[in-house]
Amino acid sequence: MARALYIHWPFCLAKCPYCDFNSHVRDRVDHAAWQAGLLADMRHEHDLAGGEPLDSIFFGGGTPSLMPPALVARLLEEAERLWGFAPGIEITLEGNPSSVEAANYAALASAGVNRVSLGLQALDNETLRFLGRLHDASEGLAALDVAQRHFERVSFDLIYARPGQSLDGWRTELARALSFGTGHLSLYQLTIEPGTRFETMVRKGDFAPLDEDACADMFALTREMTAAAGLPAYEISNHARAGEESRHNLTYWRYQDYAGIGPGAHGRRGGLATVRHRKPENWQAEIERSRHGIAEQRTLGLREQASEAxxxxxxxxxxxxxxxxxxRFGLAPEQLCDPAKALFYESQGLVHRDGARIGVAEAGMCLLDALLGELVPGQLVES
Known part of the structure; x- marks a missing residue:
């Protein structure tokens, strides 16, 4: 049964040129209509995936910090009525670190949010302009300070391996980020995603992505510095002090069930994959027709589930x-992971094993995608 709830708020003030998330810019948002729609979507999901109390709720986007605190409070009130909350529930809200949104932090904390994830993305104004961010560096750091005073747990994002960035430049920036004492950092290499404005700019020759060797050096430096600061990587791009890992995201990575509501939200429940309509207007129309926003749901075969897991x-x-x-999936261990390749990559120091547990070693994390293709048999995805 689902013990995690994802709520998608699709609206942003502007579309960042690197972003391929389901985010939309609208001149006006009818908050009353969105509250009614999200409540209906939530109730439908509970009817199908009700059960144990929720361990985590995550407001993602888009820019959920643009939501009125009263709307956040109403959604949390309904989630608690439907599922109940487990002791110590983690309730995260993503936000942009603008002064306008920071002014809502006290009200959001009063509404029940106890963890925020801030999209700082960079610590200097030139890079922030390149990334299309609306805040400047001083505004972002002021918002971080406000957040750390109002919320039990805070995370922020940075994007590195940017065009023209040097290893020493990233070392300085990361050291400054670590000095703020934040318990969780999400550190992402800049990737040029299909369909984004950055993809168009690269194709036109406006800038060139950083070369792979420089990216690899920055990745290694990131792992070294965060570990030394007591925030080791617990996932490929996420770093935390012990006990401050994102419990909600661990639900995904450990392949546990979760309910997803709002435009474009994905969910997993009882072997079913659910996807909501992406475009806000289409999602709202489906809510009017069906009292839920589901565009597609399909049964996942055990092999497909095992592959995803x-x-x-x-x-x-x-x-x-x-x-x-x-x-869990009724398969043999050798069907899940190629034993000969696992043994080979273990001998190369790229894989670690302890009894039945297997993982990618520190030295292999920079080669993660290639190793996944080697370790997880291709036939696993066949039904």
């Missing part, structure tokens, strides 16, 4: 327990 679990430093996963 392996590909997600091997992103984590902890790796996966092959025996437990084999029992």
């Amino acid at each position: 392996m590909l997600m679990g091997l992103r984590l430093r902890e790796g996966v327990d092959l025996d437990a996963m084999a029992t």
Whole structure:
């Protein structure tokens, strides 16, 4: 049964040129209509995936910090009425670090949010302009300070391996980021995603992405510095002090069920994959017709589920327990992970094993995508 709830708020003030998330810019948002729609979507999901109290709720986007605090409070009130909350529930809200949104932090904390994830993305104004961010560096750091005073737990994002960035420049920036004492950092290499404005700019020759060797050096430096600061990587791009890992995201990476509501939200429940309508207007129309926003739901075969579980679990430093996963999906451990290749990559120091548990070693994380293709048998995805 789902013990995590994802709520998608699709609206932004502007579309960042690197972003391929389901975000939309609208001149006006009818908050009353969106409240009614999200409540209906939530109730429908509960009717199908009700059960144990929720361990985590995550408001993602888009820019959920643009939501009126009263709307956030109403959604949390309904979620608690429907599912109940487990002791110590983690309630995260993503936000942009603008002064306008920071002014809502006290009200959001009063509404029940106890963790925020801030999209700082960079610590200097020139880079922020390149990334299309609306805040400047001083505004972002002021918002971080406000957040750390109002919320029990805070995370922020930075994007590195940017065009023209040097290794020494990233070392200085990351050291400054670590000095703020934040318990969780999400550190992403800049990737040029299909369909984004950055893809068009690269194709036109407006800038060139950083070369792979420089990216690899920055990745290694990132792992070294965060570990030394007491925030080791627990996932390929996420770093935290012990106990401050994102419990909601661990739900995904450990392949546990979760409910997803709002435009474009994905969910997993009882072997079913659900996807909501992406475009806000289409989602609203489906709510009017059906009292939910589902565009598609399909049954996942056990092999497909096992493949997803392996590909997600091997992103984590902890790796996966092959025996437990084999029992869960009714497969043999060797069907989940190629034993000969696992042995070979272990001999190369790229894979670690402890009994039935296998994971990608520190030295292999920079080669994660290639290793996943080697370790997880291709036939696993066949139904």
